[in-house]
Amino acid sequence: MTGSKNYSMSFDEFQNRSRLYVIGALESDELDEFEEARKEFGQKGEDFISECYGLHEAFALSLRPAKASSSIKDRLMTMVRQKQQRG
């Protein structure tokens, strides 16, 4: 399990690793194997990884919304408009 090129990952295992990958919890040796498998599974693998990013959205939606300081939006929009004026 240390990045051997002969190690062939099943799609089930790839799915497990994908869920860990999107939350940044793969260890470096697992990451190497995952990237190898990702190439092998191609578009099917990419589609599954994209689906897994839905976990991020779910975790965020599960939190209690927090109120931002009222000045933040004003500062943000000022910065955006200044950036636009600078071109």
Added chain:
Amino acid sequence: MPDELSSAIEAETEKPTSAARAPVIEPGEPTDLELMHGIQREDPDALSKLYDRYNGILKALILRVIHNESEADDLLQEIFMEIWNQAKNFSAHKGKPLGWMVTLARRRSIDGLRKKQAYARAEERLQSETEQQPDAWVINTTAEEITFGDTRMLVRKVISGLPPAQKEAIELAFFRGMSQREIAANTNTPLGTVKTRLELGLKKIYDGLKELQHEL
């Protein structure tokens, strides 16, 4: 901590009442995707609307990572500026706008936490916060709660079904950016056990969300 978390979630669990999806967009209001396209065309009004819709969720996520109100506000502003600057990299083929924003916000928050070497301070604050408010994954009724109501309840229902140890492992990985080894060290748990908890917990959430999506 996890037991308290579970109790709090269970105590607040309600049944979904309708088939709404998050977010509920009022008639005539642009969708998230339309707002992203507006930002890609450099329309500040689109960013303004997206900010109004999601600042509470993103601020909550940032706070969950860095545990500091004023730093969270600054980071929120930086993140929306990055959304403006990076909007051209967003592709609807790869996911929804909220997912993209959350991914960006989480990465920036964890980077911020590491850069400021605030682990120790955050540790203390997390401990204190957890004692006072053991409901990291529970929400109060606010205007945003109403808007996101059903989806939020469904997500909560899925997460509340996890065993506490799995919930804790996911919490440390997602909100604290910890690796499996760091979680193992932090919780005095064998590395293999941490891996299993993460895999099982994430699979349950993933499968649960898929099932609930079909129910909606």
